[in-house]
Amino acid sequence: MYWFPFWVSTVVSLVVSLLLYRGNKSRIKLEVKFQAMELLCKHFRQKQESLIKQFNELRSGSMGMSQKLAELSERFDNLIEKQNELEMCDPEGRLYSRANKMVELGADIYELMEECDLPKAEAELLLSIKKQRIVR
Incomplete structure (x- = not known):
């Protein structure tokens, strides 16, 4: 070995x-x-x-x-x-909406009466409401 x-x-x-x-x-x-x-x-x-x-x-x-x-x-x-349905059902409401817009744009009583077929009292009422909003 x-x-x-x-x-x-x-x-x-x-x-x-x-x-x-x-x-x-x-x-x-x-x-x-x-x-x-x-x-x-x-x-x-x-x-x-x-x-x-x-x-x-x-x-x-x-x-x-x-x-x-x-x-x-x-x-x-x-x-x-x-x-829209309410506006269609209430044409007078549309007239008042239009009258309100015209008041905001500065329309006078006679324009409101002629364009919106409103009586003088209602036209005066819309204008006085606008004046109250301005005063506040």
């Missing part, structure tokens, strides 16, 4: 030990990096869950607001329709 000299086996042992030490050191570095990556992933998962929750809250709020806006729009359309 062939025996290696003692110093050769010692050198081989040292080289193997050194390689094992370096490998162990690299393994420890990799484990530390892996743990850091796990912490980052956990943090990002929590952040993602928080953002998903906020998004869902905003979405449900937005849906509620759009429903409310649709209801208000429908009510507004109904009111406009009713107002």
Whole structure:
């Protein structure tokens, strides 16, 4: 049998030990990096869950607001329709609206009487109401 000299086996042992030490050191570095990556992933998962929750809250709020806006729009359309119906049913009301506009534009009693077919007393009443609004 062939025996290696003692110093050769010692050198081989040292080289193997050194390689094992370096490998162990690299393994420890990799484990530390892996743990850091796990912490980052956990943090990002929590952040993602928080953002998903906020998004869902905003979405449900937005849906509620759009429903409310649709209801208000429908009510507004109904009111406009009713107002138009009332204006069509009350031709005298239209005359008074026109007379009121003319008063705001500075018409006198005779213009009101002629353009809106109002009696003198009603024309005077509209003008006195305008003057009272100005005084206040």
